[in-house]
Amino acid sequence: QVQLQESGPGLVKPSQTLSLTCTVSGASTSSGNHYWSWIRQSAGKGLESIGRIYTTGRTDYNPSLKSRVSMSVDTSKNEFSLKLTSVTAADTAMYYCAREVKGGIAEYYIDYWGQGTLVTVSS
Amino acid sequence: DVQMTQSPSTVSASVGDRLNITCRASHPISRWLAWHQQKPGKAPKLLMYKASSLESGVPSRFSGSGSGTEFTLSIISLQPDDFAMYYCQQYNNYPWTFGRGTKVEIK
Numbered sequence: 001q002v003q004l005q006e007s008g009p010g011l012v013k014p015s016q017t018l019s020l021t022c023t024v025s026g027a028s029t030s031s032g033n034h035y036w037s038w039i040r041q042s043a044g045k046g047l048e049s050i051g052r053i054y055t056t057g058r059t060d061y062n063p064s065l066k067s068r069v070s071m072s073v074d075t076s077k078n079e080f081s082l083k084l085t086s087v088t089a090a091d092t093a094m095y096y097c098a099r100e101v102k103g104g105i106a107e108y109y110i111d112y113w114g115q116g117t118l119v120t121v122s123s
Numbered sequence: 124d125v126q127m128t129q130s131p132s133t134v135s136a137s138v139g140d141r142l143n144i145t146c147r148a149s150h151p152i153s154r155w156l157a158w159h160q161q162k163p164g165k166a167p168k169l170l171m172y173k174a175s176s177l178e179s180g181v182p183s184r185f186s187g188s189g190s191g192t193e194f195t196l197s198i199i200s201l202q203p204d205d206f207a208m209y210y211c212q213q214y215n216n217y218p219w220t221f222g223r224g225t226k227v228e229i230k
Contacts, residue, residue, distance in 0.1 A: 047167075047210060047221035062218040096166060100214075103172060109157050109214050111178070113166040 002026040004097045004114035012091075012121050018084040022097030022114060023077075030055050030075040035100040035108050038071065038082045041116070042093035052100060053080055087121045094118050125150050125213050129222035135230040136201055144196045144225045146211035151191045155215040158187060158196045161208045161224075170209075171196065201227070 008020035022036070029036060038050040051061040053071040061069050065084070073080040084091060094116045100108040126149035136142055146156065154174040159167035169178045171187040174194055184205075186197045198205055206229055211222040 046223050047212070049218040049220065052217075060217045064218075107155065107173070107214075109155075109169075109172045110159070110212070110219070111169050111172075113168070115166050 002099060002112045004099060004112060006095060006097050006114045006117040008117060008119070010118055010120060012087055012119060013123050014088055014121055015086055018082070018087050018091060018119055018121075020082045020095055020097075020117065020119070021079050022081070023079045024099070025078070027099060027112075028075070029073050029078050029080055033102040035060075036073060036080045037098040037100055037110065039096045039098055039110075039113075040091075040093040041096065044090075045093075048093075050082065050084075050095075089121050092119065092121045124218060125152060125216055125220050127211055127213055127220050127222040129209075129211055129225050131225060132223065133226045133228060135228050137230045138201055138203060140201045142198045142201055142227065144209055144211075144227075146189075146194045146196070146222050148192045148194075148213055148215075150216075152213045152215035154190045155213060156187075156189070156194050157212045157214060158185075159210045159212060160205075161210065167210060198227075 003025045005023045012018045035052040037052040041047050053059045068085045070083045096116045097114040098110045099112040101111045128147045130145050156174045158171040161167040175187040184199045208224045210224050
């Protein structure tokens with residue numbers, strides 16, 4: 001049974017860096033058939049893709065966040081991580097990690113989500 | 124980015140009703156569309172991918188159709204467990220983008 005669990009601080013001060021980790025069980029972050037994603041949800045913007053990372057470390061980032069986002073994967077710990085720098089109140093959201101599965105050539109779709117973690121940006 | 128527009132934003136229905144939710148993409152996305160269900164306080168759950176492929180374990184009362192820019196999620200004979208939010212999501216061009224959701228509420 002695939003499970004993803006987000007962890008990290010629930011409160012981050014403005015201008016600081018948001019750091020989250022997603023621990024994966026029931027699947028392997030070294031699999032060549034998956035991407036590992038971060039998605040956030042807020043009342044203002046709805047669901048928003050942040051970025052995704054492949055086991056090789058290859059990344060795709062949302063251009064709207066690209067200058068502030070970095071992701072990494074640690075296959076030895078079976079986890080992947082998100083860093084978002086220079087946060088503001090607009091970054092307050094529920095943050096989800098998710099798995100994308102390969103459905104065919106160049107086709108990857110989200111098939112599992114973590115439970116989410118609420119991150120509030122406030123002084 | 125590809126903009127996804129869902130309609131209606133809210134629908135009131137009764138157990139046993141048939142329901143259609145529409146999703147339109149601002150650019151053609153072939154059949155690279157997924158539908159997710161979300162209940163209050165819970166993570167979204169995949170229902171459908173490639174427009175009409177039912178995810179394993181999802182009841183057959185759910186079906187999907189469409190290609191290009193217009194897609195539909197249909198639920199025949201609504202069950203109490205189906206009252207939730209539904210989101211469409213395109214995965215033709217990164218960043219993946221989502222509709223704003225359709226709330227299915229009890230009439």
